[in-house]
Amino acid sequence: MIEKDFVFKSVELVNGVSTWESPSNIALIKYWGKYDEQLPKNPSVSFTLSKCKTITKIKYRPKRENETDNFSFLFEGSSKPSFHVKIDKFINRIEKYIPAIKHHFFEIKSHNTFPHSSGIASSASAMSSLALCFMEIERQINPKISEIDFLKKSSFLARLGSGSASRSIEGPLVSWGDSESYDNSSLLYGTSLKNFAPVFESYQDTILIIDKNKKKVSSSLGHQLMKFNPYAENRFIQANKNMSTIKNILLKGNLDNFIKIVELEALSLHAMMMTSSPSFILMQPNTLSVINKVKEFRKQTSIPICFTLDAGANIHLLYPQQYFKKIQHFVIKKLLKYCLSKQFINDHVGIGSKKI
Ligand code: DP6
16 A cells, blocks of 8 residues: 555544554564654564553544644643643644544543553554544544554554554564565555464563663654664664564574574664764663673573663563563562662563554
């Protein structure tokens, strides 16, 4: 599908309520660098998570005469000005794809299942759940829309809110971006992988909270800095190669190679931040301590655990479900001391968003 296929012209007026939950995701091959309207400079692939999610409810009605605002927003019962600005921008961006939006007022309420104090900033779960709620309005006007097109357009809209959000609609593995190795992959929306080894269906992600401070660099700024990063072109080449290598790894379930590529991606992402101008070091001393402990533990036990990172200090530990008990013991005994207020979250791979 191309961009114009996503325009739904009807401006019928409707009333209704729509509620969706959508999870966060953790990238294996990282998206870092974008152009035009939320298009990624390189393809990425992620595990969709289960427990870390956002629940969004939108009540909608036709706009009244002379009504200037088009939405109100409460996050966990309070207004959140920074998110208000993002939603405003998001609505402006998606209006051309669902013009009926211009003629409605939206009362938006959302909450997360993960604690504030965790420092997990989930634009992916927030924007994907919001996109799904807006798509429900389109579906009310056009009930014949197929499930496939509904999910595809939800991902397309979610991308306009936050790139990584395009990968949260479905699961357990979703690719996004142009890649010769992935059939049906698109720059415009995420596509769930059909073929992968069974071990990945129940992969675990234990998230260690190292730092809850607001990100020193927003993802948006980080992506922009890639425009001037002297290593950017090589990074995009590397990400493309890694995308094609990981496809086979995911298919065969080769965990040694999985570990190599996932950790390399995490460190390459941080290398890009460190070599941007201005540069950013988002890892904390405790991030490095945990990385070293994980490598040591892997060597001693031969348990196929690896780490990955987002644009922050927190660590995601990825491993097959069969090792859950052993890893839990390792986390509690050896890693808790590096976690902020001993916080960690046990999550696992999931199948994506759900209508409530
Ligand atoms: C490091 O999706 O948050 O998590 O499109 O500007 O909202 P925007 O960026 P965002 O970037 C996520 C970057 C990442 C890697 C990834 O998830 O692929």
